[in-house]
Every structure is written in structure tokens, then in C-alpha cells.
Amino acid sequence: MVNGGSAADAIERVVIVGGGTAGWMAAAALSAHLAGAGVAITLIESSDIGTVGVGEATIPTIRRFYAALGMSDAEVMQACQATAKLGIRFVDWLRPGHSFVHPFGRFGQDLKGLDFHHYWLKARAAGEPAPLDDYSLGALLAREGHATLPASDPGSQLGIFDWALHFDAALFAQHMRRFAEKMGVTRIDARIVEVRQRPEDGFLDSLVLDSGASIAGDLFVDCSGFRSLLLGETLGIDYADWSHWLLCDGAFAVQSERAGPPPACTTVTARSAGWQWRIPLRTREGNGLVFSSRFQSDDDARKELLAAMPGKPVMEPRRLRFTPGRRAVAWAKNCVGLGLASGFLEPLESTSIALIETGIERLKQLFPDKSFDPAVIAEYNEQSAEEIERVRDFLILHYKLNGRSGAFWQACRAMDVPDSLNAKLALWRARGAFVRYRWEMFSPASWLAIYAGFEDLPTRLDPAVAGIDSDQLARSLAAMRRALRETVADTPTHQEFLEIMDGAA
Numbered sequence: 368m369v370n371g372g373s374a375a376d377a378i379e380r381v382v383i384v385g386g387g388t389a390g391w392m393a394a395a396a397l398s399a400h401l402a403g404a405g406v407a408i409t410l411i412e413s414s415d416i417g418t419v420g421v422g423e424a425t426i427p428t429i430r431r432f433y434a435a436l437g438m439s440d441a442e443v444m445q446a447c448q449a450t451a452k453l454g455i456r457f458v459d460w461l462r463p464g465h466s467f468v469h470p471f472g473r474f475g476q477d478l479k480g481l482d483f484h485h486y487w488l489k490a491r492a493a494g495e496p497a498p499l500d501d502y503s504l505g506a507l508l509a510r511e512g513h514a515t516l517p518a519s520d521p522g523s524q525l526g527i528f529d530w531a532l533h534f535d536a537a538l539f540a541q542h543m544r545r546f547a548e549k550m551g552v553t554r555i556d557a558r559i560v561e562v563r564q565r566p567e568d569g570f571l572d573s574l575v576l577d578s579g580a581s582i583a584g585d586l587f588v589d590c591s592g593f594r595s596l597l598l599g600e601t602l603g604i605d606y607a608d609w610s611h612w613l614l615c616d617g618a619f620a621v622q623s624e625r626a627g628p629p630p631a632c633t634t635v636t637a638r639s640a641g642w643q644w645r646i647p648l649r650t651r652e653g654n655g656l657v658f659s660s661r662f663q664s665d666d667d668a669r670k671e672l673l674a675a676m677p678g679k680p681v682m683e684p685r686r687l688r689f690t691p692g693r694r695a696v697a698w699a700k701n702c703v704g705l706g707l708a709s710g711f712l713e714p715l716e717s718t719s720i721a722l723i724e725t726g727i728e729r730l731k732q733l734f735p736d737k738s739f740d741p742a743v744i745a746e747y748n749e750q751s752a753e754e755i756e757r758v759r760d761f762l763i764l765h766y767k768l769n770g771r772s773g774a775f776w777q778a779c780r781a782m783d784v785p786d787s788l789n790a791k792l793a794l795w796r797a798r799g800a801f802v803r804y805r806w807e808m809f810s811p812a813s814w815l816a817i818y819a820g821f822e823d824l825p826t827r828l829d830p831a832v833a834g835i836d837s838d839q840l841a842r843s844l845a846a847m848r849r850a851l852r853e854t855v856a857d858t859p860t861h862q863e864f865l866e867i868m869d870g871a872a
């Protein structure tokens with residue numbers, strides 16, 4: 368073996384605690400990754416405790432996650448009652464009556480070597496009113512309720528966009544479970560009543576179940592949800608509380624009947640002390656109100672949600688509480704936390720499942736041996752911390768730029784934001800450019816969508832746009848808008864798209 372490792376050091380037993388989205392995604396991906404390597408994977412979940420039962424909106428990385436397991440879009444969509452998500456439509460966040468789409472993908476096309484937004488800003492300064500959305504195929508499709516696959520040979524940069532899914536989270540976990548069990552993962556349905564640690568170093572040793580059985584492991588993956596049974600409760604890893612930046616700390620979630628044809632986007636509408644989500648699935652809709660308990664009572668939040676829901680509720684709203692933040696480290700001793708056990712920000716921008724994917728990917732890349740070299744753990748923790756802090760900044764931006772009235776929204780506007788976000792905002796405003804940190808989940812196109820959607824625009828244009836003839840620019844932009852409108856008119860409705868995908872399953 369290289370680097371002094373020996374076969375005797377190899378991890379032989381991985382124990383995953385929790386069978387929610389995080390647990391079964393980890394089981395599926397690790398069983399595929401470690402196939403043939405002689406590693407036994409056991410997943411323990413408690414059907415008495417159940418799962419958090421929300422988490423229906425994703426970002427495009429989910430499609431690459433399951434593609435790596437050999438699953439097609441059509442297969443997953445059918446198994447999980449999924450619809451297509453081309454972006455998020457923000458309603459009333461800047462001011463009542465205003466909306467914009469954060470699409471997955473780029474805006475416009477390059478004309479003379481500059482990022483597209485510089486041309487858009489020049490035309491805007493000359494009085495062209497078309498919003499940035501008009502230059503994104505993904506945003507236009509989402510707005511019109513159409514859906515299609517990105518052009519495989521785009522011919523024009525205008526055909527480039529990406530897409531994700533809205534799915535039934537329980538069905539997705541079951542789909543991952545079927546795959547994992549086929550790959551040899553052992554599932555135990557039991558409640559863990561005791562966690563045993565090695566006396567000499569505090570490493571996790573075994574889990575005692577309510578049946579009396581004891582399950583030993585070398586590496587433990589904590590996917591136990593908000594309780595954080597291993598990382599938080601047992602190993603005592605502190606929680607960094609970010610509720611001074613992300614004021615929402617809970618939600619009411621409810622499923623409803625479908626109200627009309629499904630839009631191909633998540634809709635998030637600003638409300639008095641937070642925002643409301645609407646997620647279309649095949650036969651029902653997921654709805655919820657995320658709010659700040661400092662600014663709204665439970666009773667008012669529940670009423671506000673039910674009053675503004677287009678579909679008839681099919682259940683009582685469920686109250687969920689969370690503290691935005693993360694565990695100080697995601698990996699301690701021989702335990703890696705994934706999903707809610709390692710932290711949660713809030714549902715806006717659907718980043719929680721995506722953080723599970725990147726956590727799993729990082730674990731694959733840095734898979735340890737029994738020596739649990741501190742260098743490996745430190746690298747995992749540094750990457751995880753940087754990534755979630757960048758997501759945190761992106762979410763804070765949405766609140767900071769709001770233009771609404773009311774105590775909650777004024778508090779969001781007035782709050783101090785992290786230096787890392789201030790640096791981004793300063794460069795954007797000064798020069799229309801993007802500070803790029805490591806481990807960013809959201810590309811400059813996403814930051815642009817939010818800056819432009821909130822009409823927070825640079826004070827100076829790129830000097831090079833002065834060299835572009837204004838009339839020629841106006842003609843080029845009009846041609847782009849026309850080409851995109853014509854493309855959208857030729858695409859199926861979202862409902863037709865779903866039927867086409869079913870035919871391919």
C-alpha cells in the first residue's frame with residue numbers, strides 16, 4: 368500500500384444512522400462507490416420516529432447525482448411523481464406586484480467578448496425596458512408554463528439552460544433505498560437507544576438498539592436529522608447559530624390538491640414575516656410558509672398560509688422549527704454528519720439536498736482508513752465550512768435587497784451582513800463583476816439573477832461597452848428576445864413535457 372497504509376487499516380464497516388433523504392442518498396452513493404471493496408454498509412432508521420417529510424425542490428446537481436448511479440431522468444421522474452423545475456419565481460420580494468425568475472443557466476449571448484449583463488446594462492441605461500429574464504430560455508419557459516430539454520447542439524448560446532426536479536421526498540428516498548439494498552446495504556428498522564464510545568479516545572464504537580442488539584462500526588455517517596444524534600448529542604459538536612442573518616426559524620408545511628396546470632418552477636412569494644412556497648408535483652402540490660417567530664405568531668402564520676393557498680389542503684399544516692446554522696465541524700473523530708444532522712439554513716433556493724450531495728461526494732473523495740488522519744478530516748471540514756458559508760451569503764442577499772415594508776423586512780434590510788458578502792456586493796456595485804470564492808454552489812449567473820431581480824445594479828458600466836454602437840446593440844438584443852420567444856412558442860407545455868418523459872421511462 369502507498370503512504371504507509373495497510374489493508375488492515377481499511378474501513379470494513381460503515382454504519383449510516385437515519386433513513387431520510389440524506390441517509391438513503393448516502394447509502395446509494397457509497398454502496399456504488401465502494402462496490403467490491405469489501406465494505407459492509409448498514410443503515411439504521413426508525414419508522415416510529417419517521418423523517419422530516421419535506422424537501423421537495425432541488426437544483427440541477429440532483430440530476431448528476433442520480434445519473435452517476437445509472438438512473439435516467441425519465442426513470443426518476445416516474446418513480447418520484449416528479450415535475451420539472453426550470454428555476455424559482457420570486458413574487459413580491461422587491462415590491463408588491465413585482466416578480467422575476469432565478470433560472471438555472473445563463474442569460475443572453477456574448478456579442479463582443481464581455482459578459483452578457485454589460486450589454487444588457489448599457490441598453491437599459493439607454494431606456495430599453497426588457498428585464499434580464501427576457502434573455503433566458505429557462506426563465507421564459509418557467510414563466511410561460513412550458514418545458515423542454517436543453518438543446519443538445521445549442522447552435523446558439525441561447526439554448527443553454529439547466530433543469531432540476533420537484534419530487535415527492537418520500538418516494539425519492541424509497542428509490543434510493545431500492546438501489547442501495549440491491550447493492551447489498553443492510554437496513555435495520557429500530558430505534559437507537561444508546562451510543563457507545565471507545566474509552567481511550569471517544570471514537571464511536573457501537574450503537575445499541577431498542578431490540579437489545581448492538582451494531583458496531585468503523586465509520587459512522589450521522590443522517591439522524593435535526594436531532595444530530597451522533598455529531599451533536601454524542602460528540603457534543605457545537606452549533607453555529609446564524610439566526611442574526613437568516614431570521615426565519617420555522618415553517619408550516621401542508622399538501623394540497625393541484626390548482627391548475629403545474630408551472631415548471633417553484634414559486635416563492637414574500638409574505639408579512641417570511642415567504643410562502645408552492646411546489647407542483649404530479650397529483651398534488653407542496654405548500655409552506657417559512658417565517659420568523661420573532662415577527663409572527665404561529666396562529667397568524669398558519670392563517671396566512673391557508674388564506675393564500677390556491678389548492679385545497681389535504682391535511683393539517685405541520686409545524687417545523689429550525690435554527691439556521693451549521694455544526695462547527697461536519698466530521699469529528701470517526702463520524703461524518705450529512706443533511707439536517709450537520710446543519711440547515713432554510714428552504715429558500717433548495718440547497719439542503721444539494722449540500723447532502725456535495726457532502727457525499729467529498730466523503731467519497733476523502734474516504735478515510737482506520738487511522739482517520741487529521742489532515743483528511745481537516746480538509747473535509749474546511750471545504751464543507753466554506754461551501755455552506757457561501758450558500759449562507761447567497762441566501763442573506765435575497766433578504767438584504769428586499770424593498771418591502773413591515774418590521775420583518777425592514778430588519779432584514781437593516782442587518783449587517785458577513786464581510787464575505789459585503790465584498791461581493793461592493794465589487795458588483797462598483798464594476799458589475801463577481802468575487803469568486805472557492806466552493807461556491809451558485810455561479811455568477813445565479814448571483815446576477817438575484818442582483819438584477821432586485822434591481823440592484825452597478826453604478827458604472829464596463830468601459831468596453833462604450834465601443835459598441837447603441838443602435839446595433841438594440842437590434843442584437845431585440846433579435847435575441849425574438850429568437851427566445853419563438854423557441855418557447857415551439858416547446859411543449861410542462862404537462863405535455865411530463866407525458867413525453869413518461870413515454871421515455
Ligand code: FAD
Pocket residue numbers: 384385386387388389390411412413414416417418419420421422423424425536557558559560590591592593594596617618620655687689705706707708714717718719720721
Ligand atoms: P430526516 O428526514 O429527519 O431523517 C432522519 C432519520 O433519522 C429518520 O429516518 C429517523 O427515523 C432517523 N433517526 C433519528 N433518530 C433516530 C434514532 N434514535 N434511532 C433510529 N433512527 C433515528 N431541502 C431541499 O433541498 N429542498 C427543499 O425544498 C427543502 N424544503 C424544506 C422545507 C422545510 C420547512 C425544512 C425544515 C427543510 C427543507 N429541506 C429542503 C431540507 C430537507 O428536508 C432535508 O435536507 C432532507 O429531507 C434531509 O433530511 P435528513 O435525511 O437529514 O433528516
